[in-house]
Amino acid sequence: MTEDHLDNPFNRFWNLLLGFSMLLGVGVTVLIFNREQWLGGMYANHHKHEHHGEAHSNESAHEAHTDESGHQQKIAEAPHQETEAEVAEEPKDKLQTTEETDKETGYSGDWLLVTGSFRQEKNALYQLEKLEKVGYKPVLQKVELTGETYLRVIAFKSATYKEALYAQEKISEIGIPDSWILKR
Amino acid sequence: MMNQHDHGTTHINWNQIFALAALDASILISWLAYHEFQPKLLQKFHFDHLHGFVLYAQSFVILLVPLLAGGLADYLRKKNFNTLLVYAVGISVASMIFMTVSYTISDNAFQGLTGLLPIMIVLWLISMNVFHSPANSILEEFSQSPRMPLVMSVISIASVLVYISKPLILKSLDMLGGSITFLIGGLVLVITGIWFGKATRTLVIGNHHVGEQEPNRFHIVVMAGLITGLANSLILHFFPAILETKFGAVETIFDEYIYVSAMLCVTAIATLPLSSWAQKRGIYPSFVISVFTSFISMLIILLSPWFWLSMVGSLFLALSYGVLLITSFPHALRNINPASATFGTGIFFACFEFFEVLFTLISPHH
Numbered sequence: 001m002t003e004d005h006l007d008n009p010f011n012r013f014w015n016l017l018l019g020f021s022m023l024l025g026v027g028v029t030v031l032i033f034n035r036e037q038w039l040g041g042m043y044a045n046h047h048k049h050e051h052h053g054e055a056h057s058n059e060s061a062h063e064a065h066t067d068e069s070g071h072q073q074k075i076a077e078a079p080h081q082e083t084e085a086e087v088a089e090e091p092k093d094k095l096q097t098t099e100e101t102d103k104e105t106g107y108s109g110d111w112l113l114v115t116g117s118f119r120q121e122k123n124a125l126y127q128l129e130k131l132e133k134v135g136y137k138p139v140l141q142k143v144e145l146t147g148e149t150y151l152r153v154i155a156f157k158s159a160t161y162k163e164a165l166y167a168q169e170k171i172s173e174i175g176i177p178d179s180w181i182l183k184r
Numbered sequence: 185m186m187n188q189h190d191h192g193t194t195h196i197n198w199n200q201i202f203a204l205a206a207l208d209a210s211i212l213i214s215w216l217a218y219h220e221f222q223p224k225l226l227q228k229f230h231f232d233h234l235h236g237f238v239l240y241a242q243s244f245v246i247l248l249v250p251l252l253a254g255g256l257a258d259y260l261r262k263k264n265f266n267t268l269l270v271y272a273v274g275i276s277v278a279s280m281i282f283m284t285v286s287y288t289i290s291d292n293a294f295q296g297l298t299g300l301l302p303i304m305i306v307l308w309l310i311s312m313n314v315f316h317s318p319a320n321s322i323l324e325e326f327s328q329s330p331r332m333p334l335v336m337s338v339i340s341i342a343s344v345l346v347y348i349s350k351p352l353i354l355k356s357l358d359m360l361g362g363s364i365t366f367l368i369g370g371l372v373l374v375i376t377g378i379w380f381g382k383a384t385r386t387l388v389i390g391n392h393h394v395g396e397q398e399p400n401r402f403h404i405v406v407m408a409g410l411i412t413g414l415a416n417s418l419i420l421h422f423f424p425a426i427l428e429t430k431f432g433a434v435e436t437i438f439d440e441y442i443y444v445s446a447m448l449c450v451t452a453i454a455t456l457p458l459s460s461w462a463q464k465r466g467i468y469p470s471f472v473i474s475v476f477t478s479f480i481s482m483l484i485i486l487l488s489p490w491f492w493l494s495m496v497g498s499l500f501l502a503l504s505y506g507v508l509l510i511t512s513f514p515h516a517l518r519n520i521n522p523a524s525a526t527f528g529t530g531i532f533f534a535c536f537e538f539f540e541v542l543f544t545l546i547s548p549h550h
Contacts, residue, residue, distance in 0.1 A: 018472045022407075024479040025414050029539075031486055032422050039486065117227050122439075143227070150223070177361030180228040 109159035110184040113167050115176045117143065117150045124151035127176070131155050134174050155179065196326060201335050203376070203383040205342035207319055210376040212346040213353060214282070214312065214369050220354055221362045222305060225289060229298045241306050243541045247534050249313035254530025257318045258523065268384060270526075274315030275377035281308040282370030290363040315377075317530040320513075322384055324525035327517035330463060333470075336510035337459035344452045344509070347420060348445045351438045401519035405528050408471070408519075409535025412512035415478045417539040419444070419505060423482075430485060430494045443498070450502035451509075458506050471515045474507035 031038065115131065115138070118124040124140055131138040131153070141152040155176075156167040164181045171179050226235055257270045285304050288297045326335050346353070357365045427443035436442050462470035477500055484497035513532060520528030 014469055014472045017476055018407075018411075021472065021476040021479055022411060024476070024483070025411060028479050028482045028486070029414065029418065031483070032418060032426070035426070035486060114228075117224050119223075143232075150227070152227075175359065177363070178224070178228070 109157045109163075111158045111161055111164040112154050112182045112184055113156040113158075113164050113171065113179055114152050114182055115155045115171060115179040116153045118153070119150060121151060124153055127153045130174075130176075131171075136171075157184075196329065196331055196335060197383070197387075198338075200322060200380075200383045200387065201338050203380040204319060204322060205339045207376045207380045208339060209342040209346050210372045211312065211316060212343055214278070214373060216346075216350060216353055217357055217365050217369050218308070218312075220357055221365065225285075225301060225305075225362060228289070229301055231302055234302050238302060238305055239545070242309055243545055245306070245309040245313055246537045246541055249310055250317045250530035250533045250537075251527065252530075253314045254317045254321070254527035257321070257526035261526075262523070268318065268381065268387075271315035271318040272377070272381060274311050274313075274318070275373055277311035278308060278315070279370040279373045279377070281311060282366045282373065286363050286366035286370065289366070317533050318526050319380060320533070321526040321529040322387055323513065324517050324520070324522060324529070325387060327514060332467070332514045333459035333462040333510045334456075336514060337455040337506075340506065340509035341452050341455050344448050344455070344506075348448045348452065351441045351445070355437070400521045400524050400528065402528065402531055404519040405516040405531050406535050408512050408516040409532040410538060411475050412508055413536035414539045415475065415505065415508055416536070417543055418482060419478075419501070421540065421543055423447075423485075423501075426485065427498065431491070447498050447502045448505075450499065451506040454503050455506040455510060458503065459510050462507055462511050467511050467514050467518065470507055471511040474504045474511060477501075477504035478508055 116124065116127050118127070128138050128140065136155050138153050138155045141154055143150045143152055155171055156164065158164045158167065161181065161183075168179050168181060222238065223235065226232060226238065253270055253274070260266070260269065281304050285301070285308070288301060288304065323332075323335065323339075326332055329335070360368070424440045424444045427447070428440045431443055433440070434442060438445050465473075481497045481501035481504060485494050485501065488494045488497060516528065516532045517525070
């Protein structure tokens with residue numbers, strides 16, 4: 001016999017401990033999946049004390065952030081089990097209707113230049129800021145894909161494909177190589 | 185070059201081990217690139233409606249292909265074919281598809297080529313899963329060696345280093361863009377594949393076991409794969425957010441991965457010393473202790489209201505994760521008949537991925 005566990009006099013002990021550990025693993029998994037409900041208070045307190053006004057990484061963080069900005073309704077809209085920095089809450093002042101964005105940005109048309117699509121709000125906001133710094137007026141668009149929410153960054157809108165193509169070339173020069181053009 | 189067979193199980197050919205560690209690391213980086221760009225590419229090329237199909241195909245391939253590839257490699261070996269042919273074909277096809285995707289998503293591609301993107305994604309998934317098990321089955325050759333934990337620690341450190349650098353890798357890939365990323369991915373796979381191929385040219389798996397007829401205990405292999413996969417998925421999938429919640433968000437280049445990356449740094453540093461501990465203690469007892477300590481540490485981190493206790497829990501989780509990585513696969517290998525080494529390795533990896541697949545399917549938001 002070569003198996004050390006079969007030679008081991010405590011073989012039964014190790015087997016029992018492994019069995020117990022497996023049950024423990026299942027318990028930990030269930031706890032992790034339900035941590036917002038079962039441990040919500042503990043998690044929310046941490047955030048209320050430690051973070052302010054940032055793009056946070058779980059639902060509790062969204063609550064803390066939302067409290068400060070006064071958008072009470074958005075707490076209810078956020079999926080209760082959201083745990084990562086997913087987009088549970090619309091970034092204020094950035095996610096607008098087509099008419100609003102056209103009016104504000106001065107861009108209009110059916111051709112959209114999309115510079116990125118992000119699961120995490122802070123990544124979308126990072127690109128948004130990057131574009132704003134070089135003079136663009138980008139907006140965000142929420143997209144649902146089989147249960148996951150993505151935030152598209154739309155850098156430019158135009159009436160013709162040619163204009164969008166030209167803008168795409170310009171945007172690749174500022175270090176955003178993966179933009180694409182969509183028709184609304 | 186010395187022949188592996190002359191040295192039985194005690195001689196370790198470190199060139200083979202380093203080549204395998206590099207290959208495993210390049211596979212992990214390729215998966216990072218895939219997960220980062222796959223949804224974006226589907227959106228960009230108007231295949232949004234195929235997102236569900238790709239997700240299910242991905243799950244199916246991850247769970248089934250390692251078994252089929254392993255079974256095929258064992259069959260070829262019985263027929264006196266070169267087993268490493270399976271991994272060579274897998275690496276070649278995966279690299280080729282990487283480069284084709286790179287061209288397809290570039291601005292220079294033919295108009296009709298983008299229509300093949302979903303098919304290419306599925307083919308890439310299959311080829312990536314074809315060679316993983318056959319490549320790792322070379323460790324069977326060292327499974328009876330007392331230095332097996334040391335061998336595993338080298339391979340584990342390479343993987344852990346990739347996990348530590350995940351945020352940096354993702355940021356770099358984003359800066360490079362999809363096209364260049366896939367081109368580099370293909371090149372890295374080719375380079376590590378050639379290195380691995382050269383290093384293992386003289387290796388014949390199972391040669392030193394002639395005359396031994398150990399029974400297959402696949403239920404132990406399944407259990408080892410499932411438990412290790414569960415702990416691995418929980419740590420890498422959920423603990424970045426849990427630790428950030430516990431210790432507070434800080435703005436760094438590592439984003440929410442900062443605490444998990446720090447924890448994994450401890451794992452990487454401690455893995456070598458822990459391998460000698462595991463060697464003295466025995467593979468199976470060390471494996472059980474690491475599983476128990478991992479889950480207890482997770483429980484402590486989740487439930488503890490005190491900062492210091494969560495820190496202690498994280499430290500123990502880091503150490504036990506290191507031991508888990510270096511003992512689980514050897515424990516599985518010791519319960520596989522050498523004649524079924526690659527199939528058994530396939531079972532282990534399929535089970536290892538089971539919970540990751542399950543978590544992705546049932547809860548995309550987690």
